[in-house]
Amino acid sequence: MDKQLILKEYRKQEDKICLSQVLDKIEFSKVRDKLETTDFLDMYQVSLVENFLRKIKFENYQLYGGYQDAERKILIIFPEKYNQQMLAKNYHKMLKIVRIELPEEEEGKYSHRNYLGGIVKLGLKREKVGDIMVHEKSADIITLEDFSNILAQQLPTLTRFENSKIQIVEIENLKQREVRKEIIKIIIPSLRLDNFVSDLARTSRSKAVQIIEQERVFINGQNELKVSKLLKLNDIITIRGKGRFVIKELAGTTRSGRMVVMIEKFV
Secondary structure (H helix, E strand, O other), X not given: OOHHHHOOOOOOHHHHXXXXXXXXXXXXXXXXXXXXXXXXXXXXXXXXXXXXXHHOOXXXXXXXXXXXXXXXXXXXXXXXXXXXXXXXXXXXXXXXXXXXXXXXXXXXXXXXXHHHHHHHHOOOOHHHEEEEEEOOOEEEEEEEHHHHHHHHHHHHHOHHHOOOEEEEEEHHHOOOOOOOEEEEEEEEOOOEHHHHHHHHOOOOHHHHHHHHHOOOEEEOOEEOOOOOOEOOOOOEEEEOOOEEEEEEEEEEEOOOOOEEEEEEEEO
16 A cells, blocks of 8 residues: 555645554554554544545444544544444443542532643643533543543642542443533525634634634534535534534525524534
8 A cells, every 4th residue: 555645635744644544554454453543533633534534445444432423533443354233342442431520619610621721731642532521510531441541640630620539431321411502593695604604603704714724614524625615404513612503494584685594503
């Protein structure tokens, strides 16, 4: 397999590095006849890898983040002999949960940013950590299995968690956060992507274009760079740092010809 030739069209060095590692995992899985996994991929990398694997027509893989709608996922490469049931039996060997249970006086005190900020402050690698499920009294941090002990040992050294109960839990016992939604109305000139991003991110059109060009916008899980892309009913828009939205209804037009769109916002 000529990696340089396969990766020739990818201009960004970080994309080449990511996909080169994927090709290595494919080769290792074939030679060793066993499962191979990557670190956690963010939404952009997930989209990049999925498109790449479709392009090279490789099918023996799965992206897994611990639950169905996970944003951060690991790539699992498996030999021909594996089926879905065999894969599922190995999930606990790949991912664990580091659960932080807060003392009563600190319940409701911390947000996702506080938990992630703690991990960053410890100098630990972000790619070893998946999604973080934040609850009123606790948080479940999804991690790589071989990283769970390190994280569990380091978290109590932070002042904010020194009185918390920290334990390692099996991935099937993940406590998912309750998803709350609200319906909002936006009025836009057309169904172009930049119009949606401008309104949903509450910014100017020029800034919305920058957000799209910074690879922060995903449509139905796929990174989208075309600012003029026309969206449609039920499309899911994810803007990193701003949230996730679903186009629920095209509710007509105003007298000036602008479009009225009802949006389901995840809050």
